[in-house]
Amino acid sequence: MTEMKDSILAVRGLKVDFSTPDGTVEAVKGIDLDVRSGETLAVVGESGSGKSQTMMGIMGLLAKNGTVTGSARYRGQELVGLAPKALNKVRGSKITMIFQEPMTSLDPLYTIGRQIAEPIVHHRGGSFKEARGRVLELLELVGIPEPGRRIDSYPHELSGGQRQRVMIAMALANEPDILIADEPTTALDVTIQAQILDLLKSLQRRFGMAIVLITHDLGIVKYFADRVAVMRRGEVVEQGMTADIFERPKGDYTRMLLEAEPSGRKASPPDNAPIILEGRNVAVDYTIPGGLFRGASAAFRAVDGVNLRLRQGQT
Known part of the structure; x- marks a missing residue:
């Protein structure tokens, strides 16, 4: 060939x-x-x-x-x-590489900001403090919300999709x-999945x-x-x-x-199939504890007014 x-x-x-x-x-x-x-x-x-x-x-x-x-x-x-x-x-x-399960690639003992900065410092020199601005740019580029706050988060504090975005940011650190x-x-x-693929396509362009x-x-x-x-x-x-x-x-x-x-396609259940599960206006809130470096405690709404109805035989 x-x-x-x-x-x-x-x-x-x-x-x-x-x-x-x-x-x-x-x-x-x-x-x-x-x-x-x-x-x-x-x-x-x-x-x-x-x-x-x-x-x-x-x-x-x-x-x-x-x-x-x-x-x-x-x-x-x-x-x-x-x-x-x-x-x-x-x-x-x-040449950089990202894997299917970011939790096995990210170090649980270091913040995501520190880990994204690692390849920048290794390949470009300078200090971790100097790399912080570039890390914030990368977090914003890959769509991490509130990058100024998330830069000091640990991997376990992020969702699976956010952790994969962090891996992409790390892989893109040196373009x-x-x-x-x-x-x-x-x-x-x-x-x-669709969001991550769209992100990769846009970053590729x-x-x-x-x-x-x-x-x-x-x-x-x-x-x-x-x-x-x-x-x-x-x-x-x-x-x-x-x-x-x-x-x-x-x-x-x-x-x-x-x-x-x-x-x-799977056939839909009949309209008169009995309802076996129903939820109305479901909300789930979490309190994020404060601390010396985090400031006052804050509330986080994970589920906001969800309605759900499931009939027998329905997926």
């Missing part, structure tokens, strides 16, 4: 192996991929297909029993086998060329960065991706433009994935 025009990341013959007590497991079996400037490439496949391990191998983030061979060239610079010090100049600056998003919305409910989206959700792929690479059992079995993959899939496995997507 020759390198694509405008390719900023060219992967050739990439292999990822893991040593186990039962022998060597071949997670990725010599794949080729290209990422072009400003595009969204979706890497899709079922669990265990090797899509996440491909990107972890490129980023030098494999577990201790993992090894990566082959080639991954970022703007001509070979990343496979690169010394950690040199790799760190690319990782977290030019990367490539953002790798590994199942970034799996742990979120559907309305928040603003910064001109490429996005590699790792997912098993073909609905997201159709909405979000320019090109698609389909993986199965450690191999890329099909690649192409998104429209071509969905309208004219060539491989049996790709057709099977597309046909596995649910279709149709």
